[in-house]
Amino acid sequence: MSLTHPESATSSRADNPFAIPFDERVREALDNKSLKIAIDRTTNTARVKRAAAVASWPGFAQARDLGKRIKDHVISHLDHYLVEFEANAIRSGAKVHWASSSDEACAIVVDLCRKAGAKSVTRSKSMLGEEIGLPHALEEAGITRVETDLAEHIVQLAHDRPSHIIWPALHRTREEVAELFRTHHHRPQNSDDIESMVASAREELRGRFLAADVGISGANFLIADTGAICTVTNEGNAELTTTIPRVHIVTAGIEKLVPSMPHALVLLRLLVRSATGADLTQYTTFHCGPKRPGDRDGPEEFHIVLVDNGRTKMLGEGLEEMLRCLRCGACMNHCVVYRQIGGHAYGGAYPGPMGSVITPVLDGLDKAHDLPEACTLNGNCQAVCPVDIPLPTLLRGWREKSWREGLEPQVVRQSLGLWSFGARHPFLYRLGTAIAVRGMRLLAKQGWISSMPLASGWTRYRDFPKPAPRTFMEEWKQHQNKKARSQA
Amino acid sequence: MQAASPHNQHQDQASGTPKVGLFVTCLIDLVRPRIGFAAISLLEQAGCLVDVPQSQTCCGQPAYNSGDDNHARALARNVIAGFESFDYVVVPSGSCAGMIKKYPPLFQGDPAWQQRAEALAARTYELLSFLVDVRGFRPKGVTLHTSATYHDSCSGLRQLGVEAQPRALLASVEGLSLTPLPGHDICCGFGGTFCVKYPAISNAIVDEKARDIEDTKADLLLGGDLGCLLNMAGKLHRRGAATRTFHTAEILAGMGSGPAIGEEG
Ligand code: SF4
Numbered sequence: 001m002s003l004t005h006p007e008s009a010t011s012s013r014a015d016n017p018f019a020i021p022f023d024e025r026v027r028e029a030l031d032n033k034s035l036k037i038a039i040d041r042t043t044n045t046a047r048v049k050r051a052a053a054v055a056s057w058p059g060f061a062q063a064r065d066l067g068k069r070i071k072d073h074v075i076s077h078l079d080h081y082l083v084e085f086e087a088n089a090i091r092s093g094a095k096v097h098w099a100s101s102s103d104e105a106c107a108i109v110v111d112l113c114r115k116a117g118a119k120s121v122t123r124s125k126s127m128l129g130e131e132i133g134l135p136h137a138l139e140e141a142g143i144t145r146v147e148t149d150l151a152e153h154i155v156q157l158a159h160d161r162p163s164h165i166i167w168p169a170l171h172r173t174r175e176e177v178a179e180l181f182r183t184h185h186h187r188p189q190n191s192d193d194i195e196s197m198v199a200s201a202r203e204e205l206r207g208r209f210l211a212a213d214v215g216i217s218g219a220n221f222l223i224a225d226t227g228a229i230c231t232v233t234n235e236g237n238a239e240l241t242t243t244i245p246r247v248h249i250v251t252a253g254i255e256k257l258v259p260s261m262p263h264a265l266v267l268l269r270l271l272v273r274s275a276t277g278a279d280l281t282q283y284t285t286f287h288c289g290p291k292r293p294g295d296r297d298g299p300e301e302f303h304i305v306l307v308d309n310g311r312t313k314m315l316g317e318g319l320e321e322m323l324r325c326l327r328c329g330a331c332m333n334h335c336v337v338y339r340q341i342g343g344h345a346y347g348g349a350y351p352g353p354m355g356s357v358i359t360p361v362l363d364g365l366d367k368a369h370d371l372p373e374a375c376t377l378n379g380n381c382q383a384v385c386p387v388d389i390p391l392p393t394l395l396r397g398w399r400e401k402s403w404r405e406g407l408e409p410q411v412v413r414q415s416l417g418l419w420s421f422g423a424r425h426p427f428l429y430r431l432g433t434a435i436a437v438r439g440m441r442l443l444a445k446q447g448w449i450s451s452m453p454l455a456s457g458w459t460r461y462r463d464f465p466k467p468a469p470r471t472f473m474e475e476w477k478q479h480q481n482k483k484a485r486s487q488a
Numbered sequence: 489m490q491a492a493s494p495h496n497q498h499q500d501q502a503s504g505t506p507k508v509g510l511f512v513t514c515l516i517d518l519v520r521p522r523i524g525f526a527a528i529s530l531l532e533q534a535g536c537l538v539d540v541p542q543s544q545t546c547c548g549q550p551a552y553n554s555g556d557d558n559h560a561r562a563l564a565r566n567v568i569a570g571f572e573s574f575d576y577v578v579v580p581s582g583s584c585a586g587m588i589k590k591y592p593p594l595f596q597g598d599p600a601w602q603q604r605a606e607a608l609a610a611r612t613y614e615l616l617s618f619l620v621d622v623r624g625f626r627p628k629g630v631t632l633h634t635s636a637t638y639h640d641s642c643s644g645l646r647q648l649g650v651e652a653q654p655r656a657l658l659a660s661v662e663g664l665s666l667t668p669l670p671g672h673d674i675c676c677g678f679g680g681t682f683c684v685k686y687p688a689i690s691n692a693i694v695d696e697k698a699r700d701i702e703d704t705k706a707d708l709l710l711g712g713d714l715g716c717l718l719n720m721a722g723k724l725h726r727r728g729a730a731t732r733t734f735h736t737a738e739i740l741a742g743m744g745s746g747p748a749i750g751e752e753g
Binding site: 375401447 | 550643646647695
């Protein structure tokens with residue numbers, strides 16, 4: 001049984017977003033009016049709620065600092081905690097698998113599904129699954145995939161990619177979703193009534209949840225001293241994925257480790273309040289091993305796939321701080337660029353500021369070098385990050401690498417080189433600026449320049465004021481000379 | 489990063505009349521020299537001896553933010569050498585002041601220059617925070633009967649903690665009413681080279697900002713960074729808005745009755 005897809009099935013565009021130049025992806029996003037409406041609705045609410053949650057939490061700053069220290073500690077002792085986690089997970093009856101790349105991770109999961117004789121699997125949204133391309137891998141293997149997360153269900157119906165790490169279908173307005181459901185669901189519903197839309201999806205999917213042979217989920221935390229995993233959702237869909245099927249497979253990045261439950265709880269509070277502004281998610285579940293004799297439910301087999309996929313590489317590359325990321329999405333909700341272009345334009349699995357740091361690791365700087373560049377470095381992402389990741393500094397680090405590797409366009413390199421050369425020679429610089437000012441004045445009409453050669457990027461959208469007749473330095477010099485003369 | 493500390497190590501040595509080197513910023517030099525003169529006037533009123541070193545050009549930010557560390561370092565050396573002899577370096581721009589504060593890591597592995605960079609960074613201030621935090625200054629006898637709204641530029645706000653200072657200073661201007669700007673702390677989309685490298689995104693951001701500014705119905709838009717002010721003023725003008733834009737220093741120096749940005753003949 002597979003879900004019906006729109007005729008315009010997966011295009012190559014969706015498969016390799018980097019095939020389309022960044023500027024074109026941006027243009028497409030900016031031209032999409034309903035996208036902007038959708039982004040504003042969700043991110044504005046998220047920002048307001050987060051601000052209220054933080055304001056009503058007197059211990060936020062301390063928790064943030066503690067959270068940062070917990071993650072830093074784990075990351076600098078990753079080997080220790082991995083070994084501890086593995087031993088305890090095995091003791092609880094879980095099977096632990098290691099994957100160094102996305103391909104390896106997908107191969108392990110597909111293999112486990114085959115061994116379980118699975119025709120249909122349920123999946124609970126996990127960013128790692130998106131990162132390693134698991135939906136695609138399952139499809140290729142001919143395994144029917146049922147998304148239990150409502151937003152992922154929408155994404156699957158529309159044959160889209162997720163555009164946000166907390167709200168994968170953020171790019172779709174409620175009205176568009178209603179339209180989608182009207183086409184694909186059996187039960188008609190009313191677009192103004194979210195309840196009836198949710199009910200429609202539930203009716204459509206419940207049976208399939210129950211029929212699945214394997215459930216695949218992610219993990220928000222891997223708890224080293226017990227070998228347990230923790231997942232949080234607001235729809236309870238992780239529970240449907242992890243308890244009903246006979247086999248449960250967890251895929252998790254190795255940076256999800258925490259030493260113990262109290263550490264997980266500190267990070268959990270930071271994660272949830274930063275993501276949605278709620279005190280806690282509706283569903284917070286801890287799993288430890290498969291069903292034991294006497295247990296009423298739970299899977300018979302419990303597999304954990306620990307995925308590296310570039311993470312250990314980040315350790316040596318000055319990107320270790322990025323491994324603190326809790327995947328809360330606050331940075332993108334507060335990012336002026338994300339809020340204009342949405343998640344798809346970023347191209348990778350992770351959008352927004354954190355995506356601009358991670359995507360070059362996953363997809364290569366040559367493909368993704370625009371992402372660290374397309375940022376105003378205003379610093380708000382770091383200000384709202386619950387674990388204080390210096391995103392602007394990390395983005396500048398990528399820019400430095402792009403510059404060293406010559407990935408920046410020649411015209412940018414040349415004009416900056418020229419500017420810097422001039423700026424190192426004050427006399428030349430003074431001469432150049434004095435000429436520039438006079439030249440610019442010739443272009444002005446009624447105080448403003450509305451078209452300027454070499455600066456069309458500016459004047460296409462805004463006017464530029466007519467500069468004063470002389471530069472500050474010219475005036476200052478004259479002023480000083482006058483003063484000297486009057487003193488003489 | 490924290491707000492500039494009012495207790496500066498150089499204050500003792502500078503007690504009496506501190507020698508201030510004014511870093512003019514390339515945009516002020518080129519486009520709106522009035523801001524430089526406003527800054528000088530304010531610093532002199534605040535009891536400082538001001539000089540403008542002729543060797544200065546650019547703080548190196550365009551190169552630094554583009555990842556071009558070699559050129560950024562060369563320009564940093566120029567600024568360090570040119571301003572070392574002053575008790576303070578004062579900059580009428582949070583973004584350029586913030587850049588000077590970022591010099592030290594550029595000289596990793598070069599202890600002599602790193603030390604010089606650190607010493608300079610420690611004495612560098614954004615103009616309005618210097619006036620309030622170091623000099624305890626408030627303007628006297630400045631009157632301007634109008635309404636204004638205020639945009640907090642990102643570097644000043646997040647890197648240097650400039651938020652209360654401009655408001656405290658503007659509160660001393662008689663007749664001026666300040667209308668809060670919703671999203672006053674949200675980036676205007678200037679971002680230095682960002683606005684010319686990604687003009688369409690930058691435009692979408694500044695368009696939203698301009699709408700928020702227009703909605704306040706304030707007569708004036710004020711801020712402390714000429715780059716952002718040019719971005720917003722240019723967009724407001726293109727949209728046909730009546731809002732007039734000034735650098736805060738101009739208002740505080742009693743130059744608010746002069747031409748706003750774009751009104752210069
Ligand atoms: S970088 Fe920080 S704000 Fe962004 S998703 Fe990760 S934890 Fe959240």
